Amino acid sequence: MSLNLLLQINPSGPASTLGTANPVSIAIFFLFVLVTLYITYWAAKKTKTGSEFYAAGRNISGFQNGLALAGDYMSAASFLGIAGMVATKGYDGLIYSIGFLVGWPLIMFLVAEPLRNLGKYTFADVVAFRLKQRPIRIAASVGSLLTISFYLIAQMVGAGSLIKTLFGLNYEIAVVVVGVVMTMYVLFGGMLATTWVQIIKAVLLLSGATILVLLALAKFNFSPAELFMSVKTQYGADMLAPGGFITNPLDALSLGLALMLGTAGLPHILMRFYTVPDDKAARKSVFVATGFIGYFYILTFFIGFSALALVGKDAIVSLDKGGNMAALLLAENTGGSAFLGFIASVAFATILAVVAGLTLSGASTISHDLYVHVIKKGVSDEKGEMKVAKRATIFLGILAVALGLLFKGQNVAFMVGLAFSIAASANFPALLMSIIWKGFTTKGAVWCMVTGAVLSLVLIVISPTVWVDILGNSEAIFPLKNPTIVSMTSAFIVGILVSLAKPEKEAAELFESEKLRTYLGHGSEK
Amino acid sequence: MDSAKTHEILQSAEFKKLVKTRWNISLSFTFVMLFVYIGFLLVIAYNKDFLKMPLGDSINLAIVVGLGIIFFSWLITGLYVYWANNYYDSDVHEIKKKL
Numbered sequence: 001m002s003l004n005l006l007l008q009i010n011p012s013g014p015a016s017t018l019g020t021a022n023p024v025s026i027a028i029f030f031l032f033v034l035v036t037l038y039i040t041y042w043a044a045k046k047t048k049t050g051s052e053f054y055a056a057g058r059n060i061s062g063f064q065n066g067l068a069l070a071g072d073y074m075s076a077a078s079f080l081g082i083a084g085m086v087a088t089k090g091y092d093g094l095i096y097s098i099g100f101l102v103g104w105p106l107i108m109f110l111v112a113e114p115l116r117n118l119g120k121y122t123f124a125d126v127v128a129f130r131l132k133q134r135p136i137r138i139a140a141s142v143g144s145l146l147t148i149s150f151y152l153i154a155q156m157v158g159a160g161s162l163i164k165t166l167f168g169l170n171y172e173i174a175v176v177v178v179g180v181v182m183t184m185y186v187l188f189g190g191m192l193a194t195t196w197v198q199i200i201k202a203v204l205l206l207s208g209a210t211i212l213v214l215l216a217l218a219k220f221n222f223s224p225a226e227l228f229m230s231v232k233t234q235y236g237a238d239m240l241a242p243g244g245f246i247t248n249p250l251d252a253l254s255l256g257l258a259l260m261l262g263t264a265g266l267p268h269i270l271m272r273f274y275t276v277p278d279d280k281a282a283r284k285s286v287f288v289a290t291g292f293i294g295y296f297y298i299l300t301f302f303i304g305f306s307a308l309a310l311v312g313k314d315a316i317v318s319l320d321k322g323g324n325m326a327a328l329l330l331a332e333n334t335g336g337s338a339f340l341g342f343i344a345s346v347a348f349a350t351i352l353a354v355v356a357g358l359t360l361s362g363a364s365t366i367s368h369d370l371y372v373h374v375i376k377k378g379v380s381d382e383k384g385e386m387k388v389a390k391r392a393t394i395f396l397g398i399l400a401v402a403l404g405l406l407f408k409g410q411n412v413a414f415m416v417g418l419a420f421s422i423a424a425s426a427n428f429p430a431l432l433m434s435i436i437w438k439g440f441t442t443k444g445a446v447w448c449m450v451t452g453a454v455l456s457l458v459l460i461v462i463s464p465t466v467w468v469d470i471l472g473n474s475e476a477i478f479p480l481k482n483p484t485i486v487s488m489t490s491a492f493i494v495g496i497l498v499s500l501a502k503p504e505k506e507a508a509e510l511f512e513s514e515k516l517r518t519y520l521g522h523g524s525e526k
Numbered sequence: 527m528d529s530a531k532t533h534e535i536l537q538s539a540e541f542k543k544l545v546k547t548r549w550n551i552s553l554s555f556t557f558v559m560l561f562v563y564i565g566f567l568l569v570i571a572y573n574k575d576f577l578k579m580p581l582g583d584s585i586n587l588a589i590v591v592g593l594g595i596i597f598f599s600w601l602i603t604g605l606y607v608y609w610a611n612n613y614y615d616s617d618v619h620e621i622k623k624k625l
Binding site for chain 2: 091094095098099101102104105106108109110113224225226228229231232237238240241242243245246247248249252253256260280283284286287290291294297298301436512513515516519520521522
C-alpha cells in the first residue's frame with residue numbers, strides 16, 4: 001500500500017513556508033488543544049461508570065455518531081495521502097479511496113444493527129455472546145490488538161514526520177506531544193471526550209477541505225471540466241484514467257477485499273456503535289458516516305487534481321516523493337500562508353483524534369475482554385474494571401510513543417494495509433458468522449480468528465510489500481502485495497470446517513433465543 | 527422473560543419472515559455492492575481503454591464511473607435505511623407488542 005506518510009523532504013525544494021513555524025497554524029493548533037482539553041474536563045465529570053467510559057453512556061445521537069465515525073475513519077493518511085496520490089498518480093488515487101468507502105455500506109447491511117443489539121463494549125461481546133467466553137475473548141483480543149497496534153504505528157510515525165514538516169518541530173517532541181494529549185482525552189474523558197474530539201475534527205477537516213476545493217475551483221470558474229482540461233493539457237489524458245495501480249487482477253481483488261471488509265472489522269470503528277441508544281440510531285450513524293466519508297473522498301479527488309494543475313507535479317514531488325504535501329501546497333497557493341496554517345493544524349488535529357480512538361478501543365479490549373472475561377472469568381466489579389481500563393490507557397499511550405520512536409524513519413506505510421488485512425481476516429469473518437450462522441462453534445471461531453491473523457501476518461512478511469520492498473530480497477515467496485484474498489478466505493473455510501466437524505449443541509440452542517435480541521433489540525444494553 | 531412466550535414468538539411465521547426478509551435484503555444489497563466495486567476493479571485490470579472513453583472535452587468514463595460509485599454507495603445505504611425505517615421497524619414494533 002502506498003499511503004506513505006513518511007516524508008522525504010528536500011530542503012532545496014520550491015519556495016514554501018512549509019517546515020517553518022507558522023504562527024497561524026500554531027495558534028489554531030493550540031486553540032484546538034485547549035478546546036478539546038476543556039471538553040475532556042467537562043466529559044470527565046460525566047465519565048464515572050464503565051458504560052460512560054467505554055460507550056459515552058450510550059447517549060450519543062445517530063447523527064453525532066455518524067460524524068464521529070467519519071472523524072475516526074478520515075485519517076491524515078487519507079487526507080494528505082490520497083490527495084497526494086491523485087496529485088502524483090492521477091486517477092489511481094480515486095480507486096484507492098473508493099475501496100475505503102465501499103466498506104461502509106457493508107457495515108450497514110451486515111454488522112451495524114446486530115452489533116449494537118448484541119454487544120456491550122467491544123465486538124468480542126458479539127462473537128462470545130453464545131460461545132465460550134475465555135477462548136473467544138483471548139482470540140478476539142489478539143485480532144483486535146494486532147489491528148490496533150499496526151494502525152497505531154502507522155499513525156504515530158506519520159504524525160511525527162508530518163508535524164516535523166508542518167511546524168518545523170522535532171520528530172521526537174511531536175510524537176510525545178501527540179501521545180500525551182491523546183492519552184489525556186481517553187484517560188479522563190473516555191468515550192464522551194473522544195467522541196467530541198472526533199466530531200470537532202470531522203467538522204474542521206470537512207470544512208477546511210471544502211474551502212480548499214472552493215478556492216481552487218474558483219481559479220477554474222467553478223467548473224470541474226475546466227480543471228480536468230487543465231490537467232489534461234499539462235499532463236496528458238492518461239492522468240485522468242486508471243494507470244499502473246492495478247495490473248494484476250488478483251492483487252486488485254485482494255486489496256479490494258481488504259479495504260472493503262477490513263472496515264467492517266476495525267475494532268475502533270465497531271466500538272462506536274455502542275455509543276448510540278439503539279439499533280435505529282446505529283443505522284442512522286452509518287448512513288451519516290457514509291455520506292460524509294464519500295463527500296470527503298470527492299474533495300480529496302479535487303484537491304489532488306487542483307494541486308496538480310495549480311502547483312505542478314514537479315513542485316509537489318520535489319518537496320515529498322509520495323506527494324503528501326500536495327494538499328498543503330495547494331492551500332498555500334490558493335489561500336496564502338494563513339490558510340496553509342489552518343489546513344496544517346487541521347491535519348495535526350486529525351492525527352490526534354484518530355490515535356485517541358485507537359487507544360480507547362485498545363484499552364477496552366485489555367480491560368473488558370482480557371481482564372474481566374479472561375482473568376476475572378466474567379466476575380468483576382466496575383471499580384476494578386475501570387482501574388484496569390485507565391491503566392491500560394496509560395500503557396497504550398506510552399506504547400504508542402515508544403512505537404513511534406522505535407519506527408522512526410522506517411517504511412511503515414504497509415502497516416495500514418496489514419491492519420486492514422487482519423481486520424478483514426481475523427475479526428470480520430468471526431463476527432459475521434457469529435451473527436448469521438447457527439452452527440458456528442467456539443472452536444470454529446477461535447480457529448477462524450487465529451487462521452486469519454496468522455496468515456495475514458505471515459503472508460505479508462513473505463509478500464512483495466515486505467520481502468522485496470523492505471527486506472530487499474529479489475523475489476517474493478508469496479506473489480500478492482496484499483494477502484487478504486487468501487487469509488480471509490482461509491479464515492472462513494477453517495471456521496466453517498472446524499464448526500461442522502464438532503457441533504456445539506449449547507451454542508446452537510442459544511442462537512435461537514439470541515434472535516430476539518439480534519432482530520428486535522429485546523434485552524439489548526441500554 | 528417468559529420462555530413459552532419467547533418460544534412462541536421465535537416460532538411464529540411473522541418473526542421468521544422478519545428475519546428472512548432482513549437477510550434477503552441485506553445480502554442482496556451486499557452482493558450488489560461487491561459486484562459494483564469488484565466489477566470496477568476487474569474492468570480496470572482487464573480493460574483500461576474502455577474507461578478512457580471521453581465524455582466531453584476533458585471528462586472521461588473513468589471519472590464518471592468512479593464518482594458514480596461513491597454516489598451509488600450513498601444511494602444503496604440510504605435505500606436500506608429507508609426500508610428499515612419504514613418497513614422493518616414497524617414489523618419489529620408489532621412483534622414486540624406481544625412480548
